[in-house]
Amino acid sequence: MSLIHEIDYGTPASKSEKLVTLTIDGREITVPEGTSIMRAAMEAGIEVPKLCASDMMEAFGSCRLCLVEIEGRAGMPASCTTPVAAGISVSTQTQRLKDVRRGVMELYISDHPLDCLTCAANGDCELQDMAGAVGLRDVRYGYDGANHVKARNNGEINRQWAPKDESNPYFTFDPAKCIVCSRCVRACEEVQGTFALTISGRGFDSKVSAGMNEDFVSSECVSCGACVQACPTATLTEKSVIEIGQPEHSVVTTCAYCGVGCSFKAEMRGEELVRMVPWKDGQANRGHSCVKGRFAYGYSSHKDRILNPMVREKVTDPWREVTWEEAYAHVANEFRRIQYQYGRDSVGGITSSRCTNEETYLVQKLVRAGFGNNNVDTCARVCHSPTGYGLNQTFGTSAGTQDFDSVEHTDVAVIIGANPTDGHPVFASRLKKRLRQGAKLIVIDPRRIDLVRSAHVEASYHLPIKPGTNVAILTSLAHVIVTEGLANEAFIRERCDWSEYEDWAAFVAEPYHSPEATEAYTGVPAELVRGAARLYATGGNGAIYYGLGVTEHSQGSTTVMAIANLAMVTGNIGRPGVGVNPLRGQNNVQGSCDMGSFPHELPGYRHISDDATREIFEKLWGVTLNNEPGLRIPNMLDAAVEGTFKGLYIQGEDILQSDPDTKHVAAGLAAMECVVVQDLFLNETANYAHVFLPGSTFLEKDGTFTNAERRINRVRKVMRPKNGYADWEVTQKLAQAMGLDWNYSHPSEIMDEIAATTPTFALVSYDYLDKMGSVQWPCNEKAPLGSPIMHVDGFVRGKGKFIRTEFVATDEKTGPRFPLLLTTGRILSQYNVGAQTRRTDNVVWHAEDRLEIHPHDAEQRGIRDGDWVRLASRSGETTLRALITDRVAPGVVYTTFHHPTTQANVITTDFSDWATNCPEYKVTAVQVSPSNGPSDWQRDYDEQARQSRRIAGKLEAAE
Amino acid sequence: MSDTNAKLIYMANQIATFFQSQPAREAAQGVATHINKYWEPRMRRKLFKHIEHGGEGLNPLVLEAAAKIRRPEAAEAVINRG
Structure with missing residues (x-):
């Protein structure tokens, strides 16, 4: 094992198909037109010295080190800004170039500290490398002149000097080491798209400045790490590198946060993780990252991690640490007893969208083959189950249609019910890059998300709908497209069922679907809807990206169908730049669905009632499978309250915090006789658990995650599990304790079984993934390289199906007692229920959930910014602090749900999607009033949580 | 009417509301297919009991669809097999 060194070609690749041949240092080289001389040289293995160039950014030409000479041309042009031309002859090393480069380096070094031995970048410093490359031996100017290095010059205060900025928890900024190459500024602009950094001053006064000379953490900086990665010196350095030193080996793996699924190099020293660096060859992220994946991995070694299995008789007892064998035996005995007493169907399992495909596959296999029922579900139930249902009905596959690269070809992006800059930051950066190149943007969201207007990005249309009216607005968009003759009839005739289209077109053309008619309840001016519809239908490649603001409604599935209808009616399917793209919340939510986590289907989305599919698994597993669908999570809880469901094995999910109507979830869990929680931490659900099995992190195991673009990415083990076992091993041991003959010795064997049983995974194996980097399913004989884009020559189901989408208002209605609508979302620095990110320094940015409320609503209630407020719904009440902002419309309030003390889901109701039972998180009628502090429920909950986390023989940990 | 019964009726009606908006000839079959595919036997059993x-x-569309909904085997049979 060694450190993976990625080649930096200096400038981005040219996409031209025309080739140009030139000569560099006497070697004939052929490259695409538009390639820089620097890149052409590097592709031929000739490294021209450089400091300000990086292939992550456009050429800048400021460092004057990469000069070359071209025969017949005057002067010494910079090789980064000079494109190749046919027939030219370039020299990268001549006496003149050597002299000039050495002179340039001499100037750089005369204003740079000479503490190389104790510098954090020692061993990874491009400035040092370049000094070596140009043969710098002497600095004739000395070090006593004007400089940025020393705090004092001859006893006088040096006004050019600035102290280290250590405000960011993850990296430091040391201006004394800066060579003003502008790589950080350009990375912030071009890669991340935040524009938080700039160069202030001119000439010798030039300085990198965060915001308006602020410290990093107070500036607009989003801590994505692009600047740190770009910095050629120790000016911007990870604090972990300063503390530990340079890594000695690295392993490519996949981030365990959101559904973008970024590839990272885990850079290691022994078993200690030094830093996570985004991998340029990562096909989802192309070398970029966000604050979570790049920096927020500290939870993996947090003191709260539970490393020993624990058991207790009653949930009011303290936990008792036991051996693994005792824990397995206890679970096996309890589940068998419960099944004997209450029937085969009285137990079930929940798979995790944070665990690997292999682990998820094993949990559903345990339920189906071991428990003998189909009571298995997954957290996708509460996020994207309507996506699976809706896209399957209309297109024939339960997944998005594109890869992330597709956005580079998009002309009109439509974002519905998603907030990519916070929820899917790396995709947001790629989208913003395209928007800066001129693509148009339509945002449909009750709240003014950052993308509506931020640095160098402005939406052409923002349709600020009233929460719960998605179907109405999307059907109105379809109305405009159909009635104004903008439908792509050629596409529809070729790809879709024409009679279904005619039926649908007549339906959407009804006058009551017109924007003028729906304006009354969507709250969106008709002209905006018409304008947006025309833009999407006629603006070129139209791509729809959507999130949980679409799915988490009582009409979530209908909304997904409405989106699919829009893509079909405009012909925006089956090529780069278009499509329907669900932005998946969790790292492996796509994978957990693919792996048969739903109670009605086996891996590969095949219904459990299908005899041929069951037979495949029955033969392999040696059991008879139940042909009836099992219980979904909300049904399990209902059945528990009713007394027919008594035992639940939950791997890596915190249903008490993440599922709606907390009181109902708590009642369901409390009614069970054996709740087994497998997790990193004593999560909220564990308050009601009888057995706790310690989990392992993504750093501690091998496996695969499948991201939102159906990309199967490898997860690679970089350290031994702190708890002793990877999660798949724990499930296997549990299965063995229950009498199942499982003998997987490595997750690759589980993937082989998946490939053997699931046609869309037929060619997938660890060897193949190692060879290809990653593949997107379907990956089989028909598509050996995987499928970046789906439905290319026709829909998977045959003909695309248009489905009528009638708007039905939710039964969760505002009234005199609950006049406001609450909707929920995420923030950049925190992830989901926060179990991981709250245990990192990310709390610097978001230490508590706040309630966003419009100034008008706040004033009416006498609420000031920062006041504690009581938030009450028909389900319950909680308290949190107000944040007054006009991002939300009057009548709408908004909060995040990252902190357990807020208990935002005490407020949410148990209304759910008609097709999938996906909860209606995004609409709750509430009242907001001033408050003095935590509610009784919060106090009681806190006390109960504290009691239930006691471990016998251990002092209570002070939080 | 128990709480969970009320919930079940609500869910069935939600499904019916969707299919009511679809072409009439497909509506009842749509409701039945949906319930057959996604409702666990316990839930269907309760639905039949309520009907x-x-x-x-x-x-009414749920009642119309009932004839096409698969009737699960009796609960006792399942327990005995466990």
Whole structure:
């Protein structure tokens, strides 16, 4: 094992198909037109010295080190800004170039500290490398002149000097080491798209400045790490590198946060993780990252991690640490007893969208083959189950249609019910890059998300709908497209069922679907809807990206169908730049669905009632499978309250915090006789658990995650599990304790079984993934390289199906007692229920959930910014602090749900999607009033949580 | 009417509401297929029990679909097999 060194070609690749041949240092080289001389040289293995160039950014030409000479041309042009031309002859090393480069380096070094031995970048410093490359031996100017290095010059205060900025928890900024190459500024602009950094001053006064000379953490900086990665010196350095030193080996793996699924190099020293660096060859992220994946991995070694299995008789007892064998035996005995007493169907399992495909596959296999029922579900139930249902009905596959690269070809992006800059930051950066190149943007969201207007990005249309009216607005968009003759009839005739289209077109053309008619309840001016519809239908490649603001409604599935209808009616399917793209919340939510986590289907989305599919698994597993669908999570809880469901094995999910109507979830869990929680931490659900099995992190195991673009990415083990076992091993041991003959010795064997049983995974194996980097399913004989884009020559189901989408208002209605609508979302620095990110320094940015409320609503209630407020719904009440902002419309309030003390889901109701039972998180009628502090429920909950986390023989940990 | 019964009726009616908006010839079959595919036997059993008791509160389309909904085997049989 060694450190993976990625080649930096200096400038981005040219996409031209025309080739140009030139000569560099006497070697004939052929490259695409538009390639820089620097890149052409590097592709031929000739490294021209450089400091300000990086292939992550456009050429800048400021460092004057990469000069070359071209025969017949005057002067010494910079090789980064000079494109190749046919027939030219370039020299990268001549006496003149050597002299000039050495002179340039001499100037750089005369204003740079000479503490190389104790510098954090020692061993990874491009400035040092370049000094070596140009043969710098002497600095004739000395070090006593004007400089940025020393705090004092001859006893006088040096006004050019600035102290280290250590405000960011993850990296430091040391201006004394800066060579003003502008790589950080350009990375912030071009890669991340935040524009938080700039160069202030001119000439010798030039300085990198965060915001308006602020410290990093107070500036607009989003801590994505692009600047740190770009910095050629120790000016911007990870604090972990300063503390530990340079890594000695690295392993490519996949981030365990959101559904973008970024590839990272885990850079290691022994078993200690030094830093996570985004991998340029990562096909989802192309070398970029966000604050979570790049920096927020500290939870993996947090003191709260539970490393020993624990058991207790009653949930009011303290936990008792036991051996693994005792824990397995206890679970096996309890589940068998419960099944004997209450029937085969009285137990079930929940798979995790944070665990690997292999682990998820094993949990559903345990339920189906071991428990003998189909009571298995997954957290996708509460996020994207309507996506699976809706896209399957209309297109024939339960997944998005594109890869992330597709956005580079998009002309009109439509974002519905998603907030990519916070929820899917790396995709947001790629989208913003395209928007800066001129693509148009339509945002449909009750709240003014950052993308509506931020640095160098402005939406052409923002349709600020009233929460719960998605179907109405999307059907109105379809109305405009159909009635104004903008439908792509050629596409529809070729790809879709024409009679279904005619039926649908007549339906959407009804006058009551017109924007003028729906304006009354969507709250969106008709002209905006018409304008947006025309833009999407006629603006070129139209791509729809959507999130949980679409799915988490009582009409979530209908909304997904409405989106699919829009893509079909405009012909925006089956090529780069278009499509329907669900932005998946969790790292492996796509994978957990693919792996048969739903109670009605086996891996590969095949219904459990299908005899041929069951037979495949029955033969392999040696059991008879139940042909009836099992219980979904909300049904399990209902059945528990009713007394027919008594035992639940939950791997890596915190249903008490993440599922709606907390009181109902708590009642369901409390009614069970054996709740087994497998997790990193004593999560909220564990308050009601009888057995706790310690989990392992993504750093501690091998496996695969499948991201939102159906990309199967490898997860690679970089350290031994702190708890002793990877999660798949724990499930296997549990299965063995229950009498199942499982003998997987490595997750690759589980993937082989998946490939053997699931046609869309037929060619997938660890060897193949190692060879290809990653593949997107379907990956089989028909598509050996995987499928970046789906439905290319026709829909998977045959003909695309248009489905009528009638708007039905939710039964969760505002009234005199609950006049406001609450909707929920995420923030950049925190992830989901926060179990991981709250245990990192990310709390610097978001230490508590706040309630966003419009100034008008706040004033009416006498609420000031920062006041504690009581938030009450028909389900319950909680308290949190107000944040007054006009991002939300009057009548709408908004909060995040990252902190357990807020208990935002005490407020949410148990209304759910008609097709999938996906909860209606995004609409709750509430009242907001001033408050003095935590509610009784919060106090009681806190006390109960504290009691239930006691471990016998251990002092209570002070939080 | 128990709480969970009320919930079940609500869910069935939600499904019916969707299929009511679809072409009439497909509506009842749509409801039945959906319930067959996604409702666990316990839930279908309760639905049938409620229908046998008059089906109060159910959307007429659910009642129409009932003939096409698969009737699960009796609960006792399942327990004995466990």
